[in-house]
Amino acid sequence: xIDYDLLTTKNLDSALDYLDKLENVKLIAGGTDxxxxxxxxxxxxxxxxxxxxxxxxxxxxGIQKKEKYIEIGSMVTHNMLTKNIVINENFPILVDAxxxxxxxxxRNRGTVGGNINNAATCADLVPALMALRAEVVxxxxxxxxxxxxxxxVIGPNRTDLKKNEMVTYVRIPLLGGNYYxxxxxxxxxxxxxxxxxxxxxxxxxxxETFRDVRLVSGAVTPYPQMFxxxxxxxxxxxxxxxxxxxxxxxxxEEMVSITGERWSTPYKRPVIASLIKRALVNVIKEAxxxx
Amino acid sequence: xxxxxxxxxxNGKEITLExxxxxxxxxxxxxxxxxxxxxxxxxxxxxxxCTVIMNGxxxxxxxxLTGQVDGSQILTIEGLEKEDNKLDVLQEAxxxxxxxxxxxxxxxxxxxxxxxxxxxxxxxxxxxxxxxSGNICRCTGYKQIIEGVRLASxxxx
Numbered sequence: 001x002i003d004y005d006l007l008t009t010k011n012l013d014s015a016l017d018y019l020d021k022l023e024n025v026k027l028i029a030g031g032t033d034x035x036x037x038x039x040x041x042x043x044x045x046x047x048x049x050x051x052x053x054x055x056x057x058x059x060x061x062g063i064q065k066k067e068k069y070i071e072i073g074s075m076v077t078h079n080m081l082t083k084n085i086v087i088n089e090n091f092p093i094l095v096d097a098x099x100x101x102x103x104x105x106x107r108n109r110g111t112v113g114g115n116i117n118n119a120a121t122c123a124d125l126v127p128a129l130m131a132l133r134a135e136v137v138x139x140x141x142x143x144x145x146x147x148x149x150x151x152x153v154i155g156p157n158r159t160d161l162k163k164n165e166m167v168t169y170v171r172i173p174l175l176g177g178n179y180y181x182x183x184x185x186x187x188x189x190x191x192x193x194x195x196x197x198x199x200x201x202x203x204x205x206x207x208e209t210f211r212d213v214r215l216v217s218g219a220v221t222p223y224p225q226m227f228x229x230x231x232x233x234x235x236x237x238x239x240x241x242x243x244x245x246x247x248x249x250x251x252x253e254e255m256v257s258i259t260g261e262r263w264s265t266p267y268k269r270p271v272i273a274s275l276i277k278r279a280l281v282n283v284i285k286e287a288x289x290x291x
Numbered sequence: 292x293x294x295x296x297x298x299x300x301x302n303g304k305e306i307t308l309e310x311x312x313x314x315x316x317x318x319x320x321x322x323x324x325x326x327x328x329x330x331x332x333x334x335x336x337x338x339x340x341c342t343v344i345m346n347g348x349x350x351x352x353x354x355x356l357t358g359q360v361d362g363s364q365i366l367t368i369e370g371l372e373k374e375d376n377k378l379d380v381l382q383e384a385x386x387x388x389x390x391x392x393x394x395x396x397x398x399x400x401x402x403x404x405x406x407x408x409x410x411x412x413x414x415x416x417x418x419x420x421x422x423x424s425g426n427i428c429r430c431t432g433y434k435q436i437i438e439g440v441r442l443a444s445x446x447x448x
Contacts, residue, residue: 005292006293006295006312006356008359028356030354032336035315035354036335038313039334053358055359056361102425104422104423104425105339105349105403105425106336108348109355
């Protein structure tokens with residue numbers, strides 16, 4: 001039985017104060033995951049005593065360009081991201097990732113902070129944020145720490161969040177020129193689709209060569225992970241000489257090395273290979289068009 | 292379970308209520324404010340039958356706790372009725388385009404479309420489809436619904 005007191009606040013400090021003083025508090029923002037879980041009477045919610053609403057904290061709803069990074073408030077919704085000019089100009093893969101979430105109605109409520117904090121296997125923003133080397137700003141009443149998102153999401157539905165902390169902002173370092181990215185997702189349909197496989201490729205292409213390659217999986221691995229072995233294969237290769245079949249095989253092998261052979265592996269092997277091949281073709285084309 | 296005091300506007304009318312911690316906006320609208328136009332379909336944010344407009348954005352009222360809406364402005368299908376009892380341009384257009392069959396999804400479809408046209412009075416078909424991506428219809432078919440939104444957009448000229 002899920003039974004809780006609802007706490008509401010429009011002020012960050014008072015939210016942090018609640019987190020500091022109370023035990024067994026679950027945060028609610030857009031509610032697009034939590035209300036489903038409450039309805040399903042999910043057992044891990046049986047131990048909560050409080051639900052703390054943070055959806056109306058205005059100071060966490062901004063997107064600001066700073067000197068070296070762009071700061072996104074945790075209460076920014078997916079639709080606020082997709083419609084924001086600064087995000088569109090700087091991080092198109094994040095826009096593509098946000099657009100693939102749920103439906104338009106879900107994107108009006110679901111938040112960046114919620115997507116990161118839930119750390120679902122299929123979370124769509126997380127692989128894109130990992131590829132962008134985003135950092136998560138965590139605040140408690142007396143402290144603030146900044147953690148790379150790769151170290152924050154540490155397992156399926158598991159994060160490094162302490163019980164008195166809250167995700168307040170995400171910081172994404174500005175990329176500079178010549179970066180190209182591609183977000184690839186396979187779901188069962190276009191709208192309202194839970195990701196089955198996601199691949200995010202982000203790379204610099206300079207003097208027709210792949211540099212600073214970042215390749216992150218989503219949904220296909222227990223939680224989004226950097227595909228370091230495949231990255232090594234791509235890094236430093238000239239775009240004209242790259243063998244995309246080899247890269248496809250490398251990605252499939254790396255996936256199996258993480259997940260082991262499963263009943264779905266015969267399907268996922270060629271599909272994940274196709275995703276990286278498509279992503280490579282896209283970024284090479286974009287770079288060539290840009291010359 | 293505690294009670295939370297909330298004040299918000301529904302269809303322009305100021306409402307103050309004490310709500311239980313599990314009460315969802317759809318429960319409040321239907322069971323306490325007697326606004327039965329908003330329907331509950333799936334209850335898990337997938338069908339869009341419960342769509343209302345909150346602070347200008349189309350949202351699913353089954354995905355919001357009423358305790359969260361303090362200070363908000365809510366518009367439901369009932370709020371589209373004009374003083375002279377005339378229908379909203381979208382409602383007229385849906386009838387004209389044959390976009391209503393059983394009618395269960397219609398209030399949600401209309402509210403998603405209303406939010407779209409308020410923000411973007413001249414949407415493309417792709418933009419209409421995107422705005423309606425969270426609203427499921429099981430009988431009319433989407434073609435007539437999209438046609439209805441397009442027609443309303445033209446009538447608004």
